Amino acid sequence: MKFSSKIEKSGYSPIRKFYPYQVACQKRGIKIIPLNIGQPDIKTPEALKEALRSYDADVLSYAPSPGIPVLLDTIADYYKKIGLDYSPADIIVTTGGSEALSIAMNCVLDDGDELLVPEPLYPNYLTFVNLTGAKVVPIPTTPEEGYRYAVREKLEKLVTPRTRAMLLTNPGNPTGAVLSAEERQVIADFVKDHDLFLLADEVYREFIYTDEPLASFGSIKEIDQNLILLDSVSKRFSACGARIGALISKNRELMSHAMKICQARLCVATVDQLAAAALYKVDFSYFNEVKEEYRARRDTLYEGLRSIPGVHVELPQGAFYMMATLPVNDTDKFQRWLLEEFDDNGETVMYAPGAGFYETPGAGINEIRTAYVISRERLVRACEVLDKAIKAYNAR
Amino acid sequence: MKFSSKIEKSGYSPIRKFYPYQVACQKRGIKIIPLNIGQPDIKTPEALKEALRSYDADVLSYAPSPGIPVLLDTIADYYKKIGLDYSPADIIVTTGGSEALSIAMNCVLDDGDELLVPEPLYPNYLTFVNLTGAKVVPIPTTPEEGYRYAVREKLEKLVTPRTRAMLLTNPGNPTGAVLSAEERQVIADFVKDHDLFLLADEVYREFIYTDEPLASFGSIKEIDQNLILLDSVSKRFSACGARIGALISKNRELMSHAMKICQARLCVATVDQLAAAALYKVDFSYFNEVKEEYRARRDTLYEGLRSIPGVHVELPQGAFYMMATLPVNDTDKFQRWLLEEFDDNGETVMYAPGAGFYETPGAGINEIRTAYVISRERLVRACEVLDKAIKAYNAR
Numbered sequence: 153m154k155f156s157s158k159i160e161k162s163g164y165s166p167i168r169k170f171y172p173y174q175v176a177c178q179k180r181g182i183k184i185i186p187l188n189i190g191q192p193d194i195k196t197p198e199a200l201k202e203a204l205r206s207y208d209a210d211v212l213s214y215a216p217s218p219g220i221p222v223l224l225d226t227i228a229d230y231y232k233k234i235g236l237d238y239s240p241a242d243i244i245v246t247t248g249g250s251e252a253l254s255i256a257m258n259c260v261l262d263d264g265d266e267l268l269v270p271e272p273l274y275p276n277y278l279t280f281v282n283l284t285g286a287k288v289v290p291i292p293t294t295p296e297e298g299y300r301y302a303v304r305e306k307l308e309k310l311v312t313p314r315t316r317a318m319l320l321t322n323p324g325n326p327t328g329a330v331l332s333a334e335e336r337q338v339i340a341d342f343v344k345d346h347d348l349f350l351l352a353d354e355v356y357r358e359f360i361y362t363d364e365p366l367a368s369f370g371s372i373k374e375i376d377q378n379l380i381l382l383d384s385v386s387k388r389f390s391a392c393g394a395r396i397g398a399l400i401s402k403n404r405e406l407m408s409h410a411m412k413i414c415q416a417r418l419c420v421a422t423v424d425q426l427a428a429a430a431l432y433k434v435d436f437s438y439f440n441e442v443k444e445e446y447r448a449r450r451d452t453l454y455e456g457l458r459s460i461p462g463v464h465v466e467l468p469q470g471a472f473y474m475m476a477t478l479p480v481n482d483t484d485k486f487q488r489w490l491l492e493e494f495d496d497n498g499e500t501v502m503y504a505p506g507a508g509f510y511e512t513p514g515a516g517i518n519e520i521r522t523a524y525v526i527s528r529e530r531l532v533r534a535c536e537v538l539d540k541a542i543k544a545y546n547a548r
Numbered sequence: 549m550k551f552s553s554k555i556e557k558s559g560y561s562p563i564r565k566f567y568p569y570q571v572a573c574q575k576r577g578i579k580i581i582p583l584n585i586g587q588p589d590i591k592t593p594e595a596l597k598e599a600l601r602s603y604d605a606d607v608l609s610y611a612p613s614p615g616i617p618v619l620l621d622t623i624a625d626y627y628k629k630i631g632l633d634y635s636p637a638d639i640i641v642t643t644g645g646s647e648a649l650s651i652a653m654n655c656v657l658d659d660g661d662e663l664l665v666p667e668p669l670y671p672n673y674l675t676f677v678n679l680t681g682a683k684v685v686p687i688p689t690t691p692e693e694g695y696r697y698a699v700r701e702k703l704e705k706l707v708t709p710r711t712r713a714m715l716l717t718n719p720g721n722p723t724g725a726v727l728s729a730e731e732r733q734v735i736a737d738f739v740k741d742h743d744l745f746l747l748a749d750e751v752y753r754e755f756i757y758t759d760e761p762l763a764s765f766g767s768i769k770e771i772d773q774n775l776i777l778l779d780s781v782s783k784r785f786s787a788c789g790a791r792i793g794a795l796i797s798k799n800r801e802l803m804s805h806a807m808k809i810c811q812a813r814l815c816v817a818t819v820d821q822l823a824a825a826a827l828y829k830v831d832f833s834y835f836n837e838v839k840e841e842y843r844a845r846r847d848t849l850y851e852g853l854r855s856i857p858g859v860h861v862e863l864p865q866g867a868f869y870m871m872a873t874l875p876v877n878d879t880d881k882f883q884r885w886l887l888e889e890f891d892d893n894g895e896t897v898m899y900a901p902g903a904g905f906y907e908t909p910g911a912g913i914n915e916i917r918t919a920y921v922i923s924r925e926r927l928v929r930a931c932e933v934l935d936k937a938i939k940a941y942n943a944r
Contacts, residue, residue: 153656153712153743153744153745153773153774153799154656154658154712155655155656155801155802155805156654156655156656156657156658156661156680157658158654158658158680159654159655159805159808159809160805162805162808162809162812163808164807164808164811165613165808165811165812167811168613168811168814169811171612171613189610191607191609191610192607193607194607195606195607196606196607196608200608201603201604204600204601204603204819205600205601207597207600208597210591210592211587211588211589211590211591211592211786212592212596212786212787212788212789212790213587213788213789214585214587214788214789215789216567217561217564217567247643247647247791247813247817248813248814250812250813250814251643251813254813258552258554258555258679259551259552259555260549260550260551260552261552262550262552262553262554263659263681265552276811276812276813276814279808279809279811279812280812283654283680283809284552284554284679285659285681316549316550347549348549349549377549378549390607390608391608392608392609392610392814393608393609393610393611393815393817393818393819394608394817394818394819395643395814395815395816395817395818403549405551406551409551409555409556409558411560412555412558412559412560412561412675413555413558413675413679415560415561415563415564415565415672415675416558416561416646416672416675416676417643417644417646417647417650417672418564418644418646418672418788418791419789419791420791421643421789421790421791421817421820422789422790422791423600423789423790423819423820423823424817424819424820427819
């Protein structure tokens with residue numbers, strides 16, 4: 153029996169691939185400080201549990217394929233509150249932002265097509281692109297330039313007759329870079345001029361720590377036919393396990409193609425949609441409290457990493473991720489060692505090795521992606537453990 | 549901007565594509581008797597609500613990509629109870645049976661590959677196959693022969709160097725046909741001899757109305773490397789809206805490829821997994837009660853349809869679907885008319901037009917698929933309305 157070339161080409165998630173080692177490590181009684189996964193420890197609003205408790209239908213039925221009307225309405229309301237005019241017909245509820253991404257790619261990418269993505273990138277993008285038969289063309293960036301990619305000449309050089317779309321995460325995962333208004337306009341002009349789709353993953357929209365106001369590509373009217381917004385409740389409401397996302401676009405043809413896939417997969421989980429509708433009614437002040445906590449954590453982790461000899465790190469402006477360069481020759485091997493051979497007073501650290509965030513072979517091998525979604529005390533301790541581990545590893 | 553050739557080639561679900569007409573019809577105050585969708589009205593076991601009410605985590609977190617351990621364990625236990633030995637490592641929890649199907653296809657099908665599927669078929673299969681770039685090669689059947697397809701010579705004729713796998717639903721959707729032990733062996737020998745994967749969609753496993761015992765391809769040891777079981781709680785526990793399915797195989801390489809996709813989509817909804825684990829603990833007597841109810845409904849619908857002049861129908865042995873041939877020239881047009889122009893005392897009927905269940909062009913145009921998942925009284929009424937509608941339609 154043969155497997156498909158597309159799955160053979162795909163790899164494991166650099167964020168999740170150490171799961172078996174993690175389990176084995178924990179079995180040995182070692183405590184792991186998780187810097188590897190974007191799973192916030194922030195409490196999910198109480199509205200979630202209230203919605204679950206009040207669920208009272210006799211039959212847990214299929215929902216409509218585009219989403220339950222009350223959730224579509226509350227998502228449209230949320231967009232109104234941030235100044236964007238999307239009607240329920242412009243919105244499809246998906247199983248997490250991941251499904252929104254996969255549906256969008258299946259609608260616009262053919263075998264051999266090219267998708268421009270700033271690098272380092274969210275590695276799960278690669279798997280979804282592989283399955284379409286298209287390929288990612290990385291837009292290179294450097295930590296020294298703050299991972300900026302919205303430079304017209306840089307983008308122009310990468311366009312070929314097979315370029316179909318550009319995909320970006322703003323605020324960025326894994327870099328934490330936030331596009332300025334000028335940069336957003338550069339990208340809008342670029343996709344408009346080349347007739348490309350723009351897949352804008354804005355799941356971290358609320359998490360910006362500079363004076364830059366909350367912003368969406370949805371506010372740039374002239375690209376409303378190019379734009380496909382990918383959204384999710386996971387980070388916004390600290391509800392990653394709800395798996396409720398959204399695909400949003402004013403391009404009717406795109407939405408109508410997307411509906412074919414949505415009908416084939418029938419619907420998104422009914423109870424989670426009801427719970428997500430309750431979450432969207434939470435007062436916006438929730439975001440501000442959460443944001444202040446993340447800002448403080450970012451500063452803590454930044455200071456902590458910066459104080460480790462040989463570590464290079466840039467202060468991110470948004471999301472809750474931070475890339476860092478470590479003074480070890482392969483962060484993948486170092487991670488295994490951290491889980492199999494090291495502990496400091498019964499504790500070790502997990503991060504996501506950098507190479508998985510690059511499509512360019514060999515890139516990112518001494519980088520790591522960290523997530524500051526644990527308490528400040530634990531972040532301080534993580535840096536302490538990492539400092540000792542690097543010294544021990546290099547002294548072997 | 550261009551759309552992908554794969555999505556252009558895909559169509560809308562014949563089961564769900566009339567949704568907008570349905571909404572418009574209901575807005576006009578017409579009541580619709582739904583024979584179109586496999587949404588049972590059977591009460592979901594109370595264990596579901598108990599599980600939702602007892603959910604008490606502060607943070608709704610991501611679940612592990614393969615599934616929550618307690619659910620993997622309960623699924624393994626369920627298989628033990630039906631005499632099959634699957635360990636949690638042989639099981640991946642998916643977002644409904646649909647995701648299990650999509651993952652399996654992405655693992656085994658390349659562009660230009662061929663997948664054998666008995667026809668009429670579950671139409672959503674076509675969309676998922678299209679997205680892989682492969683194509684469905686239909687195994688033709690006839691209602692007169694009871695939709696039998698497990699005939700070695702019939703299968704042999706369809707094999708080409710590009711044949712990679714066979715996909716079947718047993719008990720069948722849309723036909724209700726149930727494979728005998730001999731037929732299962734024919735298929736097992738066939739896939740073994742040709743080194744093909746067998747994707748066995750057994751989501752209706754419990755719903756058999758003959759003396760044929762509950763059976764799974766999992767009991768045929770010699771094909772354990774060929775077999776990929778697709779499963780779901782949707783029909784088993786009348787919990788379609790939970791979107792909890794499973795991909796099950798003893799082929800380690802397949803499972804390891806599947807895990808790449810599972811990691812990319814992160815996880816299945818956490819609360820639904822906990823609720824599904826509770827459902828799997830429901831006593832097996834539940835199935836027997838439900839089965840008796842379905843058997844009675846099947847008989848009611850069969851008698852009702854058979855008594856309409858010009859209607860041809862065969863008694864199905866399993867699942868809860870029934871194909872019927874109507875004395876109208878296009879059941880698709882007839883359905884639109886039923887929703888836009890007809891009512892009998894404020895009521896009309898929805899079914900799924902037959903053509904969508906055939907890949908062969910022109911086939912099934914005067915057939916319909918019905919589902920007997922509503923009360924016997926409503927089934928009787930549906931047949932009465934359909935009878936009057938056919939007369940009115942043909943008298944126009």
